[in-house]
Amino acid sequence: MARTARKQQPAAEEETAGARPFWSGTLTFGLVSVPVSLFPAARGGRASLRMLGPDGQPLARRYYAEKTGKDLDADEVVRGYEVDKNKFVVITDEELERLEPEKTRDINLTQFVPADSIPPLYFERGYFLTPASGSQKAYKLLAETMDKNDLAGIATFVMRGKEYLVAIFSEKGILRAETMRFPDEIRSPDDVGLPEKKSAPAATVKKFEKLIKSKSKKQFSPSKLGDKQTDDLLKLVKRKEKQRGNVVRVEPEADTDNKVIDLVQVLKKSLGAKK
Amino acid sequence: MAARAIWKGQLKLGTTKIPVKLYSAVQDKTVRFHILDEKAKARVKQHMINPDSGEEVPSEEIQKGYEVEPGKFVILTEEDLEKLAPPPSRDIEIVEFVPQDEISQQWYDRPYYLGPDNDGNKEYFALVEALNKQESEGIAHWVMRGKYYAGGLRPVDDYLLLATFRDANEVILADQLPKPAGAAPTQKELAMATQLVEMLKGEFNPKDYKDEYRQRVMEFIEKKAKGHAPRLKPVKTKRQSAALDNVLAKSIAALKKEKRAA
Numbered sequence: 395m396a397r398t399a400r401k402q403q404p405a406a407e408e409e410t411a412g413a414r415p416f417w418s419g420t421l422t423f424g425l426v427s428v429p430v431s432l433f434p435a436a437r438g439g440r441a442s443l444r445m446l447g448p449d450g451q452p453l454a455r456r457y458y459a460e461k462t463g464k465d466l467d468a469d470e471v472v473r474g475y476e477v478d479k480n481k482f483v484v485i486t487d488e489e490l491e492r493l494e495p496e497k498t499r500d501i502n503l504t505q506f507v508p509a510d511s512i513p514p515l516y517f518e519r520g521y522f523l524t525p526a527s528g529s530q531k532a533y534k535l536l537a538e539t540m541d542k543n544d545l546a547g548i549a550t551f552v553m554r555g556k557e558y559l560v561a562i563f564s565e566k567g568i569l570r571a572e573t574m575r576f577p578d579e580i581r582s583p584d585d586v587g588l589p590e591k592k593s594a595p596a597a598t599v600k601k602f603e604k605l606i607k608s609k610s611k612k613q614f615s616p617s618k619l620g621d622k623q624t625d626d627l628l629k630l631v632k633r634k635e636k637q638r639g640n641v642v643r644v645e646p647e648a649d650t651d652n653k654v655i656d657l658v659q660v661l662k663k664s665l666g667a668k669k
Numbered sequence: 670m671a672a673r674a675i676w677k678g679q680l681k682l683g684t685t686k687i688p689v690k691l692y693s694a695v696q697d698k699t700v701r702f703h704i705l706d707e708k709a710k711a712r713v714k715q716h717m718i719n720p721d722s723g724e725e726v727p728s729e730e731i732q733k734g735y736e737v738e739p740g741k742f743v744i745l746t747e748e749d750l751e752k753l754a755p756p757p758s759r760d761i762e763i764v765e766f767v768p769q770d771e772i773s774q775q776w777y778d779r780p781y782y783l784g785p786d787n788d789g790n791k792e793y794f795a796l797v798e799a800l801n802k803q804e805s806e807g808i809a810h811w812v813m814r815g816k817y818y819a820g821g822l823r824p825v826d827d828y829l830l831l832a833t834f835r836d837a838n839e840v841i842l843a844d845q846l847p848k849p850a851g852a853a854p855t856q857k858e859l860a861m862a863t864q865l866v867e868m869l870k871g872e873f874n875p876k877d878y879k880d881e882y883r884q885r886v887m888e889f890i891e892k893k894a895k896g897h898a899p900r901l902k903p904v905k906t907k908r909q910s911a912a913l914d915n916v917l918a919k920s921i922a923a924l925k926k927e928k929r930a931a
Contacts, residue, residue, distance in 0.1 A: 424865045424920025426913065435775055436839045443733040443745065447719050447726045450734065450742055454720045457713040459706045465723070466706060471713060474705040477894045482705055485890065492901035493885045506866045507873040510770040513825065514832050515694050515780035516875070522846070530851025532913055538854060539862040545870065550878055556699065557882035563774065566843040572774045577875035579698050581782070583828040586692045587671025588784040591827045594795035602799030605683050610766040610805065616776070617764075617819035619810050620836035626753050631735045631743045646740035658845055666850030 415664070416521060417553045421536070421562070421569075423503040428525065428532040430501075431664060432553075435520035435570060437657050441624040450642025494552045501571070503547035503562060512546065512561055516574040523562070523569040524664035533569065540564035568665070676813055677786065678759045680796070680822075680829075687793050688786035689761070691813075694830060695780060700886050754815040761811040761831070763822060769806045772821055775842070776834045783822075783829040793829070800824045854913075861917040868924045 415431035422428070445453045457466045474482030525533035540547065540562070547562040559574045634640040674690035704713050717726050733750070734742030761783075785793035800807065800823060807822035809831060820833040854862070892898050 423862075423869070424924065425916045426862075426865075426920060435841050436835055437841065438839070439836075440838060441735070443735055444742065445717055446732045446734045446742060446744070448730045448732070450732070450744070451719055451721060452742075453717040453726055453731065455715055456718050457704060457706075457715055459709055460711065460714050461709060465718070466713060470707055471704050472707045473702040474710075475700070475702055475890045477890065481894075482703065482710065483890050483894045484705065484710075485702065485886075485893070489889065489898075489901060490886065492903060493882065493889055495881050495885065504869065505877075506870045511873045512774075514772075514774065514777045514821065514823070515825070515830060517774045517777045520775045520840075522841070522843075525849055525851065530849060531854060533849060534851060535854035535858055535862050535913065537849075539859060539866055542859075543863060543866060545866055547866075548873065548878075550881070552882055557880050559878050559880075561774070565773075566846070567848040568843045568846055570775070570843065575695055576698065576878060576880045578880075579696055580875075581672065581692075581694050581696055583782060583784075583826055585672070586694070586782050586784070588692075588782060588828050592791055592794050594791050594798050598792055598795035599798045599802070602682070602685075602796050603803055606766045606799055606803045606805050606807075609763075610768075610803075612768070612771075614767045614772045614776075614808070616837040616840070617808065617810065617834065618837055619817050619819045620834065621838045623753060623755065623817055624836065624838065627735070627745075630745070630749060630753065631737065634743050634745070634749075635737055640744050642734065642742050642744065644740050644742070658841055661841065661846055665847055 415524075418526065419551070419553070420500045421503065421523065422500050423536060423547065426532055426536075427500070428536060429529045430523040430526060430533065430569070432521045432523060432571065433661055433664065434657065435522050439624065441627045446642070449644075451644050452647065490555050495557075501549045501551045501560065501562070503549050505548045506540070506543075506545040507548060507561075509540075509544045509546040509563060512574070515580060516559075516561075518573045518575055521571045521573070522661055523571055524661065525666070530666065534567065537564040537567050537569050540569075541567070674784070675781075678761050678811065678813075679786075680783070680809075681760045681762045682796065682807075685792060686760075687790065687796065689783040689793070689829070690786050691831070692782045692784060693779075694782050698880070698883065700883055700890075755812045755817050757815075758812045761809050761822075763807040763809050765808050766803070766805045767808065769804050769823060772806065773842070775840055777821070778833045778835050780830055780832040782825075783831050794827070797824045797827055797829060800829075858914055858917065861914065861921065865917060865920050865924070868921070868928070 415433055417432040419430065419432075420427045421430050447453055457471055458464060459466055472484050472486070474484050477483050541564040548560070549562070550557060550559050552558070559576055560571045561574055563570050563572065672692050674692055676691040678689055678691065680687040680689055705711060706713050717731060718724060719726055732744050734744050736742050809820050809822050811818050818833050820831050822829060822831050824830070889898065
């Protein structure tokens, strides 16, 4: 999610983040501060494949210098912004950190809006907020107040080298942050150049309204369609596992970071549920 | 400048087919950096290596595997993966409708505008109007670029917006989680907190929010490019704590004072 390129950031590392909070900080409304932890509200894909060598050994991605062909370690690479073709300005981690606007280090809820008033095209990614120890009461107070009044809180804050616009929602006593796109990242139909609106024949509108009514459901039931591909892949894996020649065994990797983490269990623990 | 359509298809609604073009509704403005070789000040390349030997493995020798248990991989060939791809189709099938605002924000992934494929497509605008009148959102299923998609179809400013959904297996819903532990707030605290949020209540005005950090980083890059980067001070953090009702009362008083001054 920190899409600002970090130095040496293997893709696998992003996907396994989870046991530790994604971010810890403070949520504030008025002068009330609620220390919280942030956890992703979505798991990574279940069907991630590894790149393996000819003998099945898991491979690693490395940066290398084009001229010498030599591999580069994390301390041999820097981050550069291309100001002109092939002209770069080097920006350090320290500089990026020091450029962070001070006021946005907390999630400061400066505004509350009707919870259903934000158009879906703003939403990017969801994170559950869990109370840090000692902040349960203030957390519950905010969650309950927002829920009762059907409100979402709006804030901007900086996390991992990027500023986020977030809406905080309360559902079943749990606070959830949805990161949003900034308005200048959203195109209008005009920006896209969609053709001018034409008046629609009343009879066709009626026909569609009838169709909508006949196919309407009161509640949204999540479609399993997107999961079909993953399910198919896992089925194929099961089948191939039983056949000879499709399986390779190597020394399991030592780093525990690659362990699959059950995000729901982590969240349950973090919300302080009894076992 | 008009955007280019990224895909063409047809909305299937009962027996009606409406030809449409798909356009991205967003434009990511995140500041993007390149990874550079510090010594050579040149862009780096990436390759795959065998971490044991440090040797490069050429792409034609790389296999893909699914780790069924630590250290045990099932190899999947390119043919295997091709067979798993859904059959190509141009149909965006509307399977049902739900009230707008029924779908949690958590489901939405990437938004696209659908534009009518041939000018003056009256059925397109009739569908927009019908969805507006019924305050309805369509649930769509389609296949695009070798992948199944589900998404929500709703009207935005006289046009159709199709937002893809995340896969059901990926989304964690509040239903699956326990209520947070800890003492419940008192009635007095709830009343005060309600008073506080009511004072901060308003309409959602996206134009009020700017990516200030992005702006600061870009300004700094420009200055540094010209050779005079300003000195940056380290940032400080602050903390405070006090009894909840005390802080609530102070917050309300501060806001009242602000409003009077305005």
